[in-house]
Amino acid sequence: MGRMEGKVALITGGASGIGLSSAILMAKEGSKVVIADFNVEGAKEAAEKIRVQGGEATGIFLDAGDGKSIEEAVDFTVSQYGKINVLYNNVGLTNLRKDLDVVNMDLEEWDRLMNVNVKSVLLGSRYAIPHMIKAGGGSIINTASMAGFASDSIRSAYGASKAAVVNLTKYIATQYGKDKIRCNAVAPGLILTPAAKNNMVPEVLDVFSKYNALPYHGEPEDIGYTVVFLASDESKFITGQTIQVEGGHYIANPSIPDMKEFAKKTQS
Template sequence: MLGLEGKAALVTGSAIGIGQSAALTLAKEGAKVMLADYNEAGAKETAAMIEKEGGVASAIFLDANDEESIRAAVKATVDQFGTIDILVNNVGVTIASKDLDVLNVDLDYWDQTMKTNLKSVLIGSREAIPYMQKNGGGSIVNTASGSGMLGDIGRTAYGTSKAGVINLTRYIATQYGSANIRCNTVSPGLILTPTAKRDMTPEVLKILGKFNALPYQGEPEDIGNAIAFLASDASKFITGQNIVVDGGLTTKNPSVDDMIELMSKQG
């Protein structure tokens, strides 16, 4: 057990996928969880799953583009559970048809992506931090992406927004560490969420999986476990870090596979 019994957590973007897995894992470890999502029905379904297993959970509608909606989610967590000890900023959007290369990316979509993916992390954190200061500490875990560390042929706005999340994490950790508030980021590689399975063809999945160091692709539970660890006192001396959970995708020299193939041909 990670010692989360009695802790109060708010998880945004928690109706499906990584956010849902994070909420389920935190609840399994004893935390009381507020699930916040634009898909309120999905968040309520996940809350019901937690309660069916004997956990404590509630759900609220969240529009990550609306500052008042974010404030309401934090306040609802405090009103429901008496405090907020853990904040998981997990909302993230990308639309490939609009998020193109630098010359062609839709500029209105660029602004929208920065607001949804990055500004929402700032607003959620600044709303939760005063409560954490009163509590004597807390843990903020932000979900970024491998796209925030590497270049790509598209998803320019998404990757840039996630790079911002990674560095905002460092600023929060630096500015509020003296109040015993930790802030870390989890950067997933390809994770087989329902959205990934729906939107990616087998050919694309094969290409992306080819470059992992491990011979399989990640599941939402892999990220949920990492988030729960960073939320807990098991990681009490870790702050300001970007924990990459990508099956070794960014570990290997990109020439490794080709060099192995070349050496096999040479006998």
């Protein structure tokens, strides 16, 4: 308790999943939190949940595709709580029906994902940094993805957008480090958010299990605890990094599980 005492945090996309888990954990550690989400009722419900647990939180509307809305969310945070110490740029979109391979993807979807997944990170940081400088420093955390490091047969725009987030994180860290502003990212693998549980059949989860180094899947809290660490002063000498939280899914030669199966067959 108290790892974020006295801090004020703005979490975008905080009404559910990873954002909600991060908001709850930040509040438990003493931070005042503003939960900004397109689902404004969900954001308000999340804030109420935190208040019932003894924390301090406010839920507001945010359209991450609208620069003015992002600016208003930052301004609201400062007007409500007097400052902003932490910005968690968590909003991200994906669309498996339109974001296909390079030849067949919907180009309008490319533009939409770049606007929401990358430009919202840029603008959130752009509007928060001057306030952070006045506050004596701060921590910006961005949600990247393992899709920014490993390619896929579809989701070309999503992967490119998340790779951009990884590199933008380094640029922000480089440009504002002397102002005591740190910028890091978290790259989740498969995380069992409510959306993942509702949209993934057991057979798909079994495929991920086969290639994970660990014998279980990630939960939203696994990202939330990482975010709290990056938001707190415990990580005061870490900046420009992307922490991969993915259960070891991407660390090994991808043929290892199949080779183990082959070895079993030859030994039997």
